[in-house]
Amino acid sequence: MSEPVLSRKRQxxxxxxxxxxxxxxxxxxxxxxxxxxxxxxxxxxLYFFLALFRTGTLPRAAEQLGISLSSANRMLAKLRTYWDDxxxxxxxxxxxxxxxxxxRYDKVLSLMHVLEDLRRDDELDPRTLSRTVRTACYDNxxxxxxxxxxxxxxxxxxxxxxxxxxxxxxxxxxxxxxxVFFARQGLHPxxxxxxxxxxxxxxxxxxxxxxxxRAATLGPLEREDLEAFPQVLINxxxxxxxxxxxxxxxxxxxxxxDRIALVTPFFLAASLCLEETDCYAIVPKATAELALDxxxxxxxxxxxxxxxxxxxxxxxxxxxxxxxSQLIRAQLLALIQKRFGRPVGE
Numbered sequence: 001m002s003e004p005v006l007s008r009k010r011q012x013x014x015x016x017x018x019x020x021x022x023x024x025x026x027x028x029x030x031x032x033x034x035x036x037x038x039x040x041x042x043x044x045x046l047y048f049f050l051a052l053f054r055t056g057t058l059p060r061a062a063e064q065l066g067i068s069l070s071s072a073n074r075m076l077a078k079l080r081t082y083w084d085d086x087x088x089x090x091x092x093x094x095x096x097x098x099x100x101x102x103x104r105y106d107k108v109l110s111l112m113h114v115l116e117d118l119r120r121d122d123e124l125d126p127r128t129l130s131r132t133v134r135t136a137c138y139d140n141x142x143x144x145x146x147x148x149x150x151x152x153x154x155x156x157x158x159x160x161x162x163x164x165x166x167x168x169x170x171x172x173x174x175x176x177x178x179x180v181f182f183a184r185q186g187l188h189p190x191x192x193x194x195x196x197x198x199x200x201x202x203x204x205x206x207x208x209x210x211x212x213x214r215a216a217t218l219g220p221l222e223r224e225d226l227e228a229f230p231q232v233l234i235n236x237x238x239x240x241x242x243x244x245x246x247x248x249x250x251x252x253x254x255x256x257x258d259r260i261a262l263v264t265p266f267f268l269a270a271s272l273c274l275e276e277t278d279c280y281a282i283v284p285k286a287t288a289e290l291a292l293d294x295x296x297x298x299x300x301x302x303x304x305x306x307x308x309x310x311x312x313x314x315x316x317x318x319x320x321x322x323x324x325s326q327l328i329r330a331q332l333l334a335l336i337q338k339r340f341g342r343p344v345g346e
Contacts, residue, residue, distance in 0.1 A: 040078065040081065040082045041078065041079070041082045043112075043115055044065075044075070045075045045078050045079055045082075046079075046108050046111065046112065047065070047112060048061060048065055048067075048072065048075040048076070048079075049075075049079055049087070049101075049104075049105075049108055050105070050108060050109060050112065051064045051065055052072075052076065052088060052095060053088075053097055053101065053105055054188075056094040056095055056096070057093065057094060057095060058072050058073065058076070058095065059072075076088070083100060083104070085098060085100040085101070086098055087100065087101040088101060112318075113317075113318075116318055116322075117321070133178075133179060133328060134178035134179070135178060135179050135180070135181065136178055136179075136180040136181070137180070137181045137182075142181055142267075142287060142311065143181075144268070144290070144291050145286060145287060145290040145291055146181060146336075148290055149290075149335055149336060149339055150332075150335070178315075178316075179313060179314070179315055179328075179329065179332070180313070180314040180315070181196065181311055181312070181313060181314075182311070182312055182314060183309055183310065183311050183312065190316055190317040190318075191314050191315070191316055191317070192314065192315055192316075192317065192320050193312045193313060193314040193315075194312065194313055194329075194333070195310055195311075195312055195343035195344075196310075196311045196312055196313040196333065196336055196337075196343060197286065197310070197311050197336055197337065197340040197341075197343050198308050198309065198310045198311075198340075198343040198344040199284045199285045199286040199287075199308065199309050199311070199340065200284075200285050200301075200302065200306065200308050200309075201252070201282050201283065201284055201285065201302055201306055201307070201308070201309065202282075202283055202284075202285045202288050202299040202300060202301060202302065203215075203221055203226065203280050203281075203282060203299070203300040203301075203302055204270055204271065204274060204280060204281045204282070204283045204288060204292070204297050204298070204299060204300075205274060205279075205280045205281075205297065205298050205300060206274045206275055206276065206277065206278075206296075206297060206298070207295075207296070207297065207298055209278060209280070209298065210229075210278065211225065211226075211229065211280060211300055212298050212300060215300045215301065219301075220300075220301040220302055220303040220304070221300055221301070221302050221303065222302075222303050222305070223251075223252070223303075223305070223306070226252075226254070226280060227254060227255065227256075227259070229259075229278050229279065229280050230259050230260070230261035230277070230278065230279045230280075231252075231253075231254055231259055231260050231261060231279060231280055231281065231282075232261060232262045232263075232264065232270060232273045232274060232279045232280070232281040233253065233260050233262070233263045233264070233281075234264055234265070234266070234267055234270055234281055234282065234283065235263055235264070235265055251306070251307050252282045252306075261277075261279050262279070267283055267284075267287050267291065268291060268292075270283055270292070270297075271292050271293060271296050271297045274297060275296065282302075283299075284309045285299065286340060308344060310343055310344065311343075313329065313332070313333065315329065
């Protein structure tokens with residue numbers, strides 16, 4: 001027998017011995033040849049565990065994963081059997097995690113990040129990157145502004161196909177790879193964010209409004225100048241205890257609530273509400289310039305005492321380290337900040 005053949009046979013025998021020794025080293029192997037801690041659980045069930053931990057209800061967890069309630073119950077039963085623990089116990093309308101569930105949450109989350117990394121292609125070529133970017137905005141007017149910037153700057157973001165904007169919902173950020181534009185604080189701890197732009201507010205009135213003459217004569221309007229006129233209150237962000245400021249948080253609200261003529265959640269409806277009236281509305285300048293018709297309304301400057309609005313760009317932890325997502329976020333930031341400048345304080 002030739003030496004090469006003998007060498008291959010010897011190597012094959014050694015590989016067999018090494019494999020046997022490896023198997024014997026793992027006492028956890030069961031009769032099926034799989035490690036005991038591998039059997040009885042899968043990545044989908046573990047991701048369901050995270051969703052139930054965050055939402056606190058089976059229906060909401062099932063909705064986030066796009067599965068039926070019966071499938072969610074089966075996953076919970078599988079996890080309970082695997083860990084030999086109830087994991088979640090009912091308390092009122094919520095499923096409260098047990099101590100064992102709380103102890104495992106961070107470990108399961110880390111495992112999901114590892115699986116995400118394993119699926120990711122480490123080689124990134126911007127010339128061939130193709131992604132559909134789903135966005136969520138707290139207001140349709142801002143969605144329109146973002147769309148106009150992207151459409152007029154298409155060559156700079158040719159890698160991005162932008163799906164229609166949708167109302168902001170934190171479950172969307174967790175379950176779907178999207179970018180969210182928002183102006184409120186208190187998001188989920190797994191959501192990263194960066195300041196995108198800062199814009200002052202303007203006082204929006206019909207052409208020929210008395211406040212236009214006041215602004216032309218005395219300069220930027222003070223809050224006291226607005227008190228004599230009824231307000232169309234645009235309350236896109238009703239929680240007045242959050243920062244940064246929005247028109248609905250109280251600063252621009254008239255001292256006399258009877259001066260509020262109308263409350264609407266839509267910036268785009270403001271100019272229609274002001275025609276043929278002496279009402280005014282407070283609108284972010286960026287929104288007014290991009291989304292409203294200057295032939296129908298006048299934008300009056302407010303004094304420096306008025307708060308400004310900072311809009312943030314947010315994304316979930318799942319996409320934080322993804323090279324493609326990082327590139328898309330960087331290009332989007334560059335496009336918007338080229339148009340509006342860097343946000344205040346950044």
